[in-house]
Amino acid sequence: MTGWFSRHVSTAIGSLGRLVRQPFASLMIILVIAVTLAIPASLNLVVKNAQAVSAGWDNALDFSVYLQRSVSEDDAGKLGNLIAQRADVESVRLVTAEDALKELRDQSGFGEALDQLAENPLPHTLVVRPGASNTSQTIVLLQEELSNLPEADAVQVDTEWVQRFHAILDILRRAIVIGAALLGVAIVIIIGNTIRLDIQNRREEIEVTKLIGASNAFVRRPFLWSGIWFGLFGGLLAVGLVFYGLYLLEQPVARLAGLYRSGIVVMSLTLREALAVVGIGLGLGLAGSWLAAARHMRRIEPR
Amino acid sequence: MIQLEEVTKRFPGGQEALSGLSLSVDKGEMVFITGHSGAGKSTLLRLIALIERPTSGQVIVDGQNTSRVKRRKIPAYRRQLGMVFQDHKLLYDRTVFENVALPLVIAGMSYREAGRRVRPALEHVDLLHKEKQNPATLSAGEQQRVGIARAVVSRPKLLIADEPTGNLDPDLSLEVMRMFRRFNEVGVTLLIASHDISLIDKLGCRRIELDAGKLAAPTGDLDSWEDEGEWVTVAHSGEEFPE
Numbered sequence: 001m002t003g004w005f006s007r008h009v010s011t012a013i014g015s016l017g018r019l020v021r022q023p024f025a026s027l028m029i030i031l032v033i034a035v036t037l038a039i040p041a042s043l044n045l046v047v048k049n050a051q052a053v054s055a056g057w058d059n060a061l062d063f064s065v066y067l068q069r070s071v072s073e074d075d076a077g078k079l080g081n082l083i084a085q086r087a088d089v090e091s092v093r094l095v096t097a098e099d100a101l102k103e104l105r106d107q108s109g110f111g112e113a114l115d116q117l118a119e120n121p122l123p124h125t126l127v128v129r130p131g132a133s134n135t136s137q138t139i140v141l142l143q144e145e146l147s148n149l150p151e152a153d154a155v156q157v158d159t160e161w162v163q164r165f166h167a168i169l170d171i172l173r174r175a176i177v178i179g180a181a182l183l184g185v186a187i188v189i190i191i192g193n194t195i196r197l198d199i200q201n202r203r204e205e206i207e208v209t210k211l212i213g214a215s216n217a218f219v220r221r222p223f224l225w226s227g228i229w230f231g232l233f234g235g236l237l238a239v240g241l242v243f244y245g246l247y248l249l250e251q252p253v254a255r256l257a258g259l260y261r262s263g264i265v266v267m268s269l270t271l272r273e274a275l276a277v278v279g280i281g282l283g284l285g286l287a288g289s290w291l292a293a294a295r296h297m298r299r300i301e302p303r
Numbered sequence: 304m305i306q307l308e309e310v311t312k313r314f315p316g317g318q319e320a321l322s323g324l325s326l327s328v329d330k331g332e333m334v335f336i337t338g339h340s341g342a343g344k345s346t347l348l349r350l351i352a353l354i355e356r357p358t359s360g361q362v363i364v365d366g367q368n369t370s371r372v373k374r375r376k377i378p379a380y381r382r383q384l385g386m387v388f389q390d391h392k393l394l395y396d397r398t399v400f401e402n403v404a405l406p407l408v409i410a411g412m413s414y415r416e417a418g419r420r421v422r423p424a425l426e427h428v429d430l431l432h433k434e435k436q437n438p439a440t441l442s443a444g445e446q447q448r449v450g451i452a453r454a455v456v457s458r459p460k461l462l463i464a465d466e467p468t469g470n471l472d473p474d475l476s477l478e479v480m481r482m483f484r485r486f487n488e489v490g491v492t493l494l495i496a497s498h499d500i501s502l503i504d505k506l507g508c509r510r511i512e513l514d515a516g517k518l519a520a521p522t523g524d525l526d527s528w529e530d531e532g533e534w535v536t537v538a539h540s541g542e543e544f545p546e
Contacts, residue, residue: 006413208392211354212453213382214409302354 015225029194033234033281036187038241040180041277045242047173049267054165063128063146064156071151076124079151088131088142095125123153136166184284191230191288195223199296211302220293224286231285235278242269304330304461304492305351310360312346320346321516328494333487335503336496338513344496348463352386353377365460382410385454387464391446393438399449400434406457424452428482444475451482462486464495468502476502
């Protein structure tokens with residue numbers, strides 16, 4: 001086991017040395033991998049921030065529950081108190097038919113026309129403000145339960161556009177996952193091709209080592225390590241690029257937050273996400289070199 | 304050590320490199336294979352090294368029937384042999400030391416452990432002072448000695464060499480042969496393909512001559528055997544090896 005370990009360590013160092021001896025070529029490959037990883041990582045960050053910003057919106061918006069015209073003002077008040085006791089509701093305000101009519105008369109300019117009505121056509125209305133702990137799912141649930149109340153005539157939700165926005169974000173996030181998968185395939189191909197060329201360049205060396213008794217695993221090992229190094233450095237550089245992008249956005253976001261007088265703070269990559277980017281890079285590097293080595297190594301036999 | 308039984312090797316073009324060849328080499332022998340180019344010398348060595356498989360017949364090396372060695376087991380099989388090549392087959396991206404250490408590293412040793420075996424091997428071929436150099440900076444004779452050190456570093460029982468002196472002048476050739484002789488004296492079996500008959504005669508070793516993939520038959524005609532060198536076997540003449 002220790003022999004196995006030390007052999008891998010020395011092979012790893014040897015492969016690293018090979019990379020360093022061709023700094024320009026290695027850097028190019030690492031840069032390509034970094035950019036390819038950074039694109040989905042940063043798009044994901046954009047979606048994450050958009051979700052965080054919009055998460056505050058749907059909780060802040062009130063429901064208007066229009067009650068049946070047959071419901072009396074007393075019953076409306078009792079119902080309001082009942083709803084206000086729900087855990088997912090912050091407060092309930094009763095807007096009586098009279099208040100609503102008065103408001104309409106004052107604001108709409110239909111004052112004269114409204115005066116002609118024999119009776120008030122408006123129902124009592126409960127304005128329900130959901131609690132802050134709600135998610136978009138529980139909001140939908142609350143809305144359903146309110147509209148199922150026998151006293152309720154209709155529930156008007158002003159959050160529909162927020163939900164549409166959420167739906168768009170969901171689609172975007174899925175699109176990013178698909179795009180990221182395609183880019184991952186691209187990385188495997190890039191690294192695989194690089195390793196394939198490397199194998200071709202070192203064909204003679206492989207033949208000689210096989211001639212004096214090297215197994216496929218032995219000749220494959222340095223190439224696998226090259227792939228691992230490419231992926232690892234590509235992943236690290238990708239994280240660096242994302243952080244640099246965040247740094248460039250810091251000032252404009254602060255200005256925007258100032259204009260809105262809000263405390264918008266850009267969410268950065270968490271440690272876990274950063275590690276995931278590096279880990280994915282490493283894994284794709286290993287996959288690419290493994291595919292190339294498995295495909296081409298077997299064909300090189302001493303002549 | 305080596306037995307060939309009715310070995311035939313036919314290449315895809317239909318050309319036969321060996322036809323029904325049988326021969327045997329005992330443990331501790333030093334045997335030369337001679338013959339014109341195309342007589343099958345290299346093919347014979349390639350069958351022993353499992354670079355090729357025979358079309359028919361059996362090749363038995365140190366009690367192992369090579370036809371039973373599976374593809375996956377070929378590396379382990381080759382590690383039991385020492386091999387020396389006409390073109391040295393050294394790796395020019397590393398030092399002499401690393402070249403000689405390679406068989407040991409392949410077998411799983413670290414370079415540090417390997418050093419204890421590599422230095423004596425280099426000393427044997429008188430190149431210890433050049434261990435840190437790149438083999439490309441060495442002369443052809445020195446490179447061949449590096450190749451020999453690499454072949455013996457893992458202390459094989461059998462060493463096969465394909466035209467090891469093919470690129471060397473007579474003095475260097477003699478020196479290389481002298482080294483082989485020393486390995487033979489400590490019990491290594493050697494099978495050497497060579498066309499340098501005058502050199503071989505000086506060593507007084509057994510000689511197997513191939514002709515068109517078969518043992519060249521002695522004609523009994525003295526003139527033709529001297530001219531063509533059609534000896535099957537030259538017994539130990541007892542002549543002292545020139546030191």
